[in-house]
Amino acid sequence: AQSVSQHNHHVILSEAASLELGCNYSYGGTVNLFWYVQYPGQHLQLLLKYFSGDPLVKGIKGFEAEFIKSKFSFNLRKPSVQWSDTAEYFCAVSGNAGNMLTFGGGTRLMVKP
Amino acid sequence: DTGVSQDPRHKITKRGQNVTFRCDPISEHNRLYWYRQTLGQGPEFLTYFQNEAQLEKSRLLSDRFSAERPKGSFSTLEIQRTEQGDSAMYLCASSYTGDGYTFGSGTRLTVV
Numbered sequence: 285a286q287s288v289s290q291h292n293h294h295v296i297l298s299e300a301a302s303l304e305l306g307c308n309y310s311y312g313g314t315v316n317l318f319w320y321v322q323y324p325g326q327h328l329q330l331l332l333k334y335f336s337g338d339p340l341v342k343g344i345k346g347f348e349a350e351f352i353k354s355k356f357s358f359n360l361r362k363p364s365v366q367w368s369d370t371a372e373y374f375c376a377v378s379g380n381a382g383n384m385l386t387f388g389g390g391t392r393l394m395v396k397p
Numbered sequence: 398d399t400g401v402s403q404d405p406r407h408k409i410t411k412r413g414q415n416v417t418f419r420c421d422p423i424s425e426h427n428r429l430y431w432y433r434q435t436l437g438q439g440p441e442f443l444t445y446f447q448n449e450a451q452l453e454k455s456r457l458l459s460d461r462f463s464a465e466r467p468k469g470s471f472s473t474l475e476i477q478r479t480e481q482g483d484s485a486m487y488l489c490a491s492s493y494t495g496d497g498y499t500f501g502s503g504t505r506l507t508v509v
Contacts, residue, residue: 288439318498328440328488328500374439383453384430385490385498387439 286311288375290388297365298396305360305391307349307375317358318376318385319349328374334358345369367397401501403489409507410479417475418504422491429472430498431464432488433457440488446472479508 291306309315319331332343339351349360358375375388402421410416422429428447432440443462444454448469458464461480466472476483486503 290439320500327502328490330497330499333497376439384442384445384455385432385440386442390437390439 286315286377286379286386288377288386288388290373290375290391292391293389294392294394296394296396299367300364301395303360303362303365303369303393305373305375305393307358307360307388308356309358309375309377309386310356311377311379313379316378317349317351318378319343319347319358319360320374320376320387321371322374322390323371331360331373365393365395367395369393370395401489401491401499403487403501403504405504406502407505407507409509412481412508413478415475415477416479416506417473418487418489418506419471419473420489420491420501421471422489423499424470426491426493426499427469428492428494429466430490430492431472431474432490434486434488434503435484443474476506479506481508484508 287310289308317334320328322328331347332341334341334351342348347362372390372392374390376385378385400423404419430445431443434440442455443458444464446466461477464474486505488503490498490500492498
């Protein structure tokens with residue numbers, strides 16, 4: 285069975301600080317990897333996804349993530365956060381067949397102005 | 398507007414009552430998924446359809462839960478004899494063969 289671990293449950297940063305959120309997964313086959321963001325009171329929105337190719341993936345709003353297969357990791361990064369990045373961030377994985385998504389427990393990010 | 402519509406947005410019901418939720422996916426999407434999310438947790442997979450066929454069900458989906466997608470378009474999720482532990486946000490998502498998943502805003506169920 286696949287599983288996803290997000291080690292940081294809560295992160296507090298000041299504006300302009302750099303961000304890195306950890307994500308590790310466990311899965312026996314080829315994986316597709318995703319980061320979703322959920323702003324307060326809103327639906328889940330896709331930030332970026334990795335299916336194959338360049339392991340450094342760029343997404344919306346200046347976010348990027350790097351797939352490191354040897355470490356089973358897909359960490360999310362942003363060089364300079366803004367107050368508007370305050371949200372909950374979820375890492376997710378699906379098998380190559382594109383069936384169900386398995387989510388991590390989420391990381392709640394608060395950016396102080 | 399996400400493109401995936403869920404109705405109702407909120408539902409308060411008494412324990413023991415039956416409830417039904419509806420999801421309208423993006424029209425071109427052949428796959429439809431149901432998830433449940435409780436406070437402070439990531440969404441948990443319940444079930445998914447490819448067109449009208451229900452292909453997978455989680456062990457979380459007890460026999461009180463049933464989902465249908467009769468014509469391969471909208472889907473319904475019914476919970477019979479609701480319990481307080483069923484209180485959660487029920488999310489629907491759709492995709493075209495797993496190539497990216499679009500989520501709806503969810504139905505928040507409160508069982509009192």
